[in-house]
Amino acid sequence: MxxxxxxxxxxxxxxxxxxxxxxxxxxxxxxxxxxxxxxxxxxxxxxxxxxxxxxxxxxxxxxxxxxxxxxxxxxxxxxxxxxxxxxxxxxxxxxxxxxxxxxxxxxxxxxxxxxxxxxxxxxxxxxxxxxxxxxxxxxxxxxxxxxxxxxxxxxxxxxxxxxxxxxxxxxxxxxxxxxxxxxxxxxxxxxxxxxxxxxxxxxxxxxVARAATTNVNIKQGVVMFRASAKPREATEKRALLRALISAEGDACSNAIIFCNRKADVDVVAKSLNKYGYDAAPIHGDLDQSHRTRTLESFRDNKLRFLVASDVAARGLDIPAVTHVFNFDVPSHAEDYVHRIGRTGRAGRSGVAIMICSGRDEKNLEDVERLVQNPIPRLDNPLGVTAPQPAEEASTTDAAPKRSRSRSRRGAAKDMPAANTPAPVAEQDVQSPEAVATAPTPATQKAAEKAPDQVADKAADKAAPRPARQPRETAKPARDDQPARPRYQDRRDNGPRIIGMGDDTPSFIAKSFEERAKG
CATH class of the missing domain: 3.40.50.300 (P-loop containing nucleotide triphosphate hydrolases)
Structure with missing residues (x-):
């Protein structure tokens, strides 16, 4: 050796x-x-x-x-x-x-x-x-x-x-x-x-190793994540991360948590601290002195969790990192190799766990294609929280939406919507012709007050409508101004020219003369 x-x-x-x-x-x-x-x-x-x-x-x-x-x-x-x-x-x-x-x-x-x-x-x-x-x-x-x-x-x-x-x-x-x-x-x-x-x-x-291979000392796994609802996806994903950390127990003495976006780095670090996990963010938007202090605290075991963007994925030599959590599947497959390489260094063993949501499945396929090995699927420690489609449908049907009232006083809030048909008993069903000629309650009420007016209105509706007249193209003339058509060009371009006027080319005029003679 x-x-x-x-x-x-x-x-x-x-x-x-x-x-x-x-x-x-x-x-x-x-x-x-x-x-x-x-x-x-x-x-x-x-x-x-x-x-x-x-x-x-x-x-x-x-x-x-x-x-x-x-x-x-x-x-x-x-x-x-x-x-x-x-x-x-x-x-x-x-x-x-x-x-x-x-x-x-x-x-x-x-x-x-x-x-x-x-x-x-x-x-x-x-x-x-x-x-x-x-x-x-x-x-x-x-x-x-x-x-x-x-x-x-x-x-x-x-x-x-x-x-x-x-x-x-x-x-x-x-x-x-x-x-x-x-x-x-x-x-x-x-x-x-x-x-x-x-x-x-x-x-x-x-x-010394095939390009883009992962360390054999690193135990890898991925949890397929599905949120119960789109607005709750971020919250439930952070809860899943905390559950994965807790499941590792004392074996997870420290860890680096990688996110794809800088904004998520800050949110995840804040969330971990809220629930009692000692964490700090590090990404490119932070001041260099702040980044240096954070890394030194993590290296000296004064900080348990380092939440990082890919700025920390390459080359950082912190030998005692026990776990790496990929909060997001990296957008570039090569970054996966470098992220999990923060653990299992210098002959030590390590654990790398990744969370994969629906939108990240394509990136997961790229990672597995690069490393030429499938990543083992892990059980979700929180279980399946997403409702079944049938449950969602029954819940939606059981509670129809109420129509909103435009009244300022709110007196009609509990009234049914105007467009909602009232339930009809089986014996009350009538033919379409009867329904068309049956008077409405409003018509009956008006007929009691003014039967002649109602009759006239009914006659007007029954009478055929006259054909629609074309729209006038000119406004009526005023006493002191002649009528003028709409959209007419108001410029005076001289007398109207028919054909080419006096500018007819000689070869065209000659051809007409020959035809006339023929």
């Missing part, structure tokens, strides 16, 4: 690694460190939680042991898709480089440009950045990348999902062609493969 001491790492790096308690590299570390120390480009493909960060951090520190950084010209560059992942890479660098004199700078959003400029002006050996903030410094003329000797792209597939690929290509163009490139990803999308073919030169491909 390979040991870290067999990988030709710097003795100072080996000392720092030994103090962390690790002596045996993971498969991705054992496969990537050796070619990286030889100066080759590396394409590493491995599922999340397998130690990819150390796979490029350890050889990078060893290779940068000799040399000195110059102002505004970093010697190596590490690109990460999110602030949290970039901060985690910086922490790993501090851990493994503590016995060296190498310096670093962390360029992420949410922090001061001024403080970052001070670090860059002093000169740094390792520059760790998110693509957006790095381009901001480049456009301001504060950075020069022509001295970059090692370039690392971490979580490349997440870069693709977040739309950073054009930024990555622009950054690549500003680095020297002779650089060494280390490229790591959990999945291998066609766009990622195109970039590797463009910017990597004869890379050593290290693939």
């Amino acid at each position: 390979t040991k870290f001491s067999d990988l030709n790492l710097d003795p100072k790096v080996l000392q720092a690694v030994a103090e962390t308690g690790y002596d045996t590299p993971t498969p991705i570390q054992a496969g990537a460190i050796a070619p990286a120390l030889e100066g080759r480009d590396v394409l590493g493909i491995a599922q999340t939680g397998t130690g990819k960060t150390a796979a490029f951090t350890l050889p990078m520190i060893t290779l940068l042991g000799r040399g000195r950084a110059r102002a505004r010209m970093p010697r190596s560059l590490v690109l990460a898709p999110t602030r949290e992942l970039a901060a985690q890479v910086a922490e790993n660098f501090d851990t493994y480089a503590k016995y060296t004199k190498l310096t670093k700078a962390l360029l992420i959003g949410g922090t001061s440009f001024k403080d970052q400029d001070k670090l860059i002006d002093k000169g740094v050996d390792v520059l760790i950045a998110t693509p957006g903030r790095l381009l901001d410094h480049l456009e301001r003329g504060k950075l020069i990348l022509t001295d970059v000797k090692i370039m690392v792209v971490d979580e490349a597939d997440r870069m693709l999902d977040m739309g950073f690929i054009p930024d990555i290509e622009e950054i690549f163009k500003r680095t020297p062609f002779t650089r060494q490139t280390l490229f790591f990803s959990a999945t291998m999308a066609p766009e990622i493969e195109r970039i590797t073919n463009t910017f990597l030169s004869n890379p050593a491909k290290v693939e």
Whole structure:
């Protein structure tokens, strides 16, 4: 079995690694460190939680042991898709480089440009950045990348999902062609493969697991959810989440709960706190200092539940996470692999439970197609709460709606609707002709008062109606103004022209003359 001491790492790096308690590299570390120390480009493909960060951090520190950084010209560059992942890479660098004199700078959003400029002006050996903030410094003329000797792209597939690929290509163009490139990803999308073919030169491909596979140490399950009514769907779904957490009992010492939308993150966290569950939200709209404090509390076991958007799905190394709950099925199937990869890390076991509503079934099919395995269905701990269709129909028929009265005093609220027919006894049923000629109560009442008027009205109804006369197209003329048709053009265009008038072409007039002669 390979040991870290067999990988030709710097003795100072080996000392720092030994103090962390690790002596045996993971498969991705054992496969990537050796070619990286030889100066080759590396394409590493491995599922999340397998130690990819150390796979490029350890050889990078060893290779940068000799040399000195110059102002505004970093010697190596590490690109990460999110602030949290970039901060985690910086922490790993501090851990493994503590016995060296190498310096670093962390360029992420949410922090001061001024403080970052001070670090860059002093000169740094390792520059760790998110693509957006790095381009901001480049456009301001504060950075020069022509001295970059090692370039690392971490979580490349997440870069693709977040739309950073054009930024990555622009950054690549500003680095020297002779650089060494280390490229790591959990999945291998066609766009990622195109970039590797463009910017990597004869890379050593290290693939320790099939792309988009899940950790075998993670017990997975999905609960198919149906709400009793559409307006109650969100409330019942949160109740189901709490029931799933309670069903896990003491085994769920801490957990990350993932939602697709930032708004749901806040609502779910607030709901959990309301029912006595210690939870806090984390998403991209929160201030960076707030996000950092929340992660530190969760990492130090001061916070039991972390409700997160996909900003926390990639690269966060919190080894002791026991459970992952997917409140929503992820919109992108690849995100499922990264979400559940927050548990079952470093050889530990973990549990991943997902809630799937009716609208998420298509996304669930995409996830199962990606991982090439069906996810086991779990029983709903709350049981089936949705009413049967027959029950809904009987309930609707049993209580007909009342007609609303327009009266201000509300005197007619309890009266039956005017259009509702009164019940008719079987012996009272009459023929259609009798019904048509039978007088109504209103007609009888009026006939008692004015029989002649009623008779005249009945005669008028029985008499055939005259044909409808066409509508007049002109208003009656006034005494001082002649009648004028409607919609007539009021402009004076001269005498009316019949045919072509005096402008008849000669060839047409000639043809008529020949016909007349013939």
